[in-house]
Amino acid sequence: MNSVKKVFLSFILLSSSFIVPLKAGGSDKPCLKRDEFISVFLDFPYHNRFIRESIDIVNYVRDRKLSQVHVKITRHHSGSAGSNYVISLIGRQRFDGMNNEITFWAPGTNSDDQTRRGLLERIKLGLAPYIANTSLNDQITVNISEDLVAAPAQEVEDPWRNWVFEIYGGANYYEESTKSRFNSRWGFYADKVSEKWKVRIRPYFNINTSSFESDDETVENENYRHGFYGYMIRSLGDHWSAGLFVKMLSSTFHNMDFNVETTPGVEYSFFPYSEATERAITLVYRVGMARNYYMETTIFGQDRETLLQQSLDLSFNFEQPWGSVRAGLEGSHYFHDFDANRLELFSRFNLRLVKGLSLSFGGNLDLVNDLLTIPAEEASLEEILLQSRAQATSYQIYTTVGVAYRFGSSFSNVINTRF
Structure with missing residues (x-):
């Protein structure tokens, strides 16, 4: 029994020699202390976990009153053209009154990954001034593209003139031994959003059928809803x-x-x-x-x-x-x-x-x-x-x-x- 204990203790000590350095930060990178991090409350349902995984030099808290920086995101759809995200950073406690707002435009052609990475970069940018006022400011660097600074100002040529188009369609079918149901919808969007104009053209089509069987009869139903909705709004x-x-x-x-x-x-x-x-x-x-x-x-x-x-x-x-x-x-x-x-x-x-x-x-x-x-x-x-x-x-x-x-x-x- 004593020999078994000795082998077991030796195994624990050997394992500890590998585990402890990993937790203590055995690399050449500086080991940052959690109590030096600012506390952040994320107040939005979009890509929350991805943001927390990607920005790990802050403490995330579960309530806004515990935070030093309250990050709130609101999303505004512009039809099929895309979505405009407004990132509001609200300072609390030691940063009270230190507020900032950053916008991010996600075109409708963006994938979810492109949108979440765009939000991530702007949240990093928004948090930088707060982290710069802590002892971690020597860990922050800001890179600005020289090509961007040197590029001459010019108008962006848009052959579509802010118009975005989308064609959609879908159907589903469900069946049991005594009933069945079929639904379909299809249509078209054309949207234009600019500083002065907001325009939408939308024809749509819907067909729904259902059937129910009982002992002595079959009840069938078919209905449709086709239409058009459009507007032209001038600022x-x-x-x-x-x-x-x-x-x-x-x-x-x-x-x-x-x-x-x-x-x-x-x-x-x-x-x-x-x-x-x-x-x-x-x-x-x-x-x-x-x-x-x-x-x-x-x-x-x-x-x-x-x-x-x-x-x-x-x-x-x-x-x-x-x-x-x-x-x-x-x-x-x-x-x-x-x-x-x-x-x-x-x-x-x-x-x-x-x-x-x-x-x-x-x-x-x-x-x-x-x-x-x-x-x-x-x-x-x-x-x-x-x-x-x-x-x-x-x-x-x-x-x-x-x-x-x-x-x-x-x-x-x-x-x-x-x-």
Whole structure:
């Protein structure tokens, strides 16, 4: 037994001679102490693990109140053209008041890897001023391409003139012994985004079929929704913009053989558009005309009609270190009958209350009095169960609530991808 113990102890000592130098940093590189690192809170869902793995000279913490630098990213889609990421670095504790903002444009042709590496480089750039104010500043070097500095200023020639196009399509099929379902969709995007103009052209097509078998019968259903959506918006300064919106629709669900609608509108932003990534309050007024051709006579005895409508939309959007708030209120009515109206209210809140505790809640409330396209003939049981056409209702309500509390270690530096 003593000989076994001696062999076992010898094995441990031999293993330690290899393990200890590795943990202590046996290479020629300087061994940095974790307590010298700045504490960083990553406040975004995009490529979080990749960023933490790639930038390992900071301490990542699980709560913004524990951080010295709060890194927040908001993403703004520009249709199929791509996405614009705004990286906000907010100084806390010793860096209070030391804030910075960096933007990164990811074209729609980017792969996920290209996008995450682009974000990584800009986050590194944003963290550099904070690390430069620590004892680790001698570990930072900044390289600027000489070719970039020496290159003469010139306009970038774009043969596409900011236009981006996308063709898409897809389908899925599901089958069991007594039922089957087929869904398909396809369409086309054309987008133009510039400082002055925002334009979209989008035709789309959807076909859905389903079949259910019982002991004595087979229920089959086929519906489609084809349409067009487009707009042309012109910037009129830091607070104003105007646009024209065009819609077309042919849908079995909406009892619409064909519909065309043109709606001009104007928007006022209470804050400059340049601050929209952090705070925005906008008021939008639209007035438009629609020409409808129905598949079946409506509950108001109409086979076709021309409608005039106006709407007013007030919306709020705040992205702050304490959380985010999105809310809006929209009212609309038809001119031929003011009782044919609609009021929509929506809200989304995500609040960080105290250390580790966050609350999210939201809801939609629609008071509906403008369903003019409902067929006069009552829906069959099959149509109700299959939800193949719109049903009359006076309101719609949707609510959601959630709470989360995180506690334990303040640090989240370790990445483990096993399994």
